Amino acid sequence: MKQIAIDSLRPTQATHGRIEVVKKAKDYARLAGRKLQMAIAEKPIPIVLGPGGEAFAIDHHHVAAALWAAGIKMVPVVLVADLSSLDDAPFWLTLENRSWTWPYDARGRRIVFGAMPRHVYELEDDPYRSLAGLVREAGGYEKTTVPLEEFRWADLFRTTMSAPPAIEEDFDAAVRRGVEIAKSRSAIGLPGFLGDKSGA
Template sequence: MKMLSIDRLRPTQMTHGMREVREKTEKYKALSGHELEMAIAERPIPVVYGPNSAPFAIDHHHVAAALWRANVKSVPFVLVRDLSFLPQADFWQTMENNRWTYPYDAEGRRRPFSEMPEHVWELADDEFRSLAASVRDAGGYEKTSVPLEEFRWADLFRCTLPRPNSDDEFESLVKKAIKLAKSDIALGLPGYLGPVD
């Protein structure tokens, strides 16, 4: 399997859920030897080569950031597409057309591609992205293969729920968000499961 140094990996999104990164970091730190190698191998980073053959991660930003925080310096990767021949503007347009990038900040505002962080561990924390992951893990909606699905759920929660200021508020918000995820307001989002029974 091809390996890539995490510090060379370029992000294609501006935020991630820091709660998710911390949880994954602790899981990786608890592993060693063969167990750690197997855990790393089962989540290769899908990559698109961009200008100057820079490797851009199009998924698993949380995994790469958690591994970096756990002192793992390289990851296996899978090359999805080589777009290194494209000029910068055409590259980002192609990435967006394929839904391989998400240029929005932690407030849900669109930002220029020039503001994309350089490293996967530099992404801003978005509590609503963490909330989306927690709601999915609690059965609020199903994981699908739809690109960037968690961000769509995060945007729903961002528009309808207050930002949590503590762990207790976050846990309380998960329960409200699960009900919201199963209500008609979430109809049409990827992985929607329908009304609460």
């Protein structure tokens, strides 16, 4: 499987959930030798080639950032599409049309594509993205194959509850509230919804 340097990997989103990155980094740091190599191989980063032949990650940003935080410099990748013949504007528009980019900051505001971070370890922390992951782990909704699903849930929580705390140890109350919201009528239509689908 082809590997590339993590610091050459371009992100296609502006934020991540730092709690998830820290947790994954600790998991990688506990491993060594073959176990570490197997864990890394389990989650290759899907990429597209963009202008200038640069590799852009279209998923698993948390994995790449966690590997970097754990001191790992190379990551396996899987090529999904070669869009290197496109100029910047049509390239980013193609990514957006295919749901391969999320150009929004930690406040949920749209940003221009030129303002996207250059490296996966430069992504802005969005506590609501961390909350979305923790709510899913707590059974609030199911993981699906819908692209960018966690960001859609993060946006729901952003509009329905106050900002979650900065550290995971203080997240319990926010997660409980998030699960309630995830199973309520306000979440109908989101990927992985587990509540009353009838809307009654």
